[in-house]
Amino acid sequence: MQQTARIREASRRGDYGRVIELVRRDRRMTQLQLGQALGMSQSAVSRLEKRGTGTYRTDALAAAAAHLDIAPELVGLSGGRPRSRARDDDDMHRRVLLGGAVAALRLSTAGYRRRGRCRTGRPAGPRWPAGGRGSGR
Structure with missing residues (x-):
């Protein structure tokens, strides 16, 4: 005891x-x-x-x-995971949810990627001229 x-x-x-x-x-x-x-x-x-x-x-x-x-x-561990109601089409719902999330992410970032320019209007790409930083060219 x-x-x-x-x-x-x-x-x-x-x-x-x-x-x-x-x-x-x-x-x-x-x-x-x-x-x-x-x-x-x-x-x-x-x-x-x-x-x-x-x-x-x-x-x-x-x-x-x-x-x-x-x-x-x-x-210090949980006794087990709470079980959700089992559904025959859980995998299908998961794919639909993830597909929708990916589509929403694509739409929300489309403005940043449009025509190779970032939001500020500067072209995306290397920050320094071809000669490199401080090359004086």
């Missing part, structure tokens, strides 16, 4: 490496065993556990949570 309180406290502080360490020890698993299960070295697991409240790779946290069978929320 006290171990559960420690795990929740570490999770609340954002020390997700400590959460993984406490659960791993509770399951009587070595860093090497966890590392082999996650495709990491023992030293990588050690660094993960000792990171404190620093930043973590979400894929490493998700893999560790899944292997240790703990709730993703304990290691």
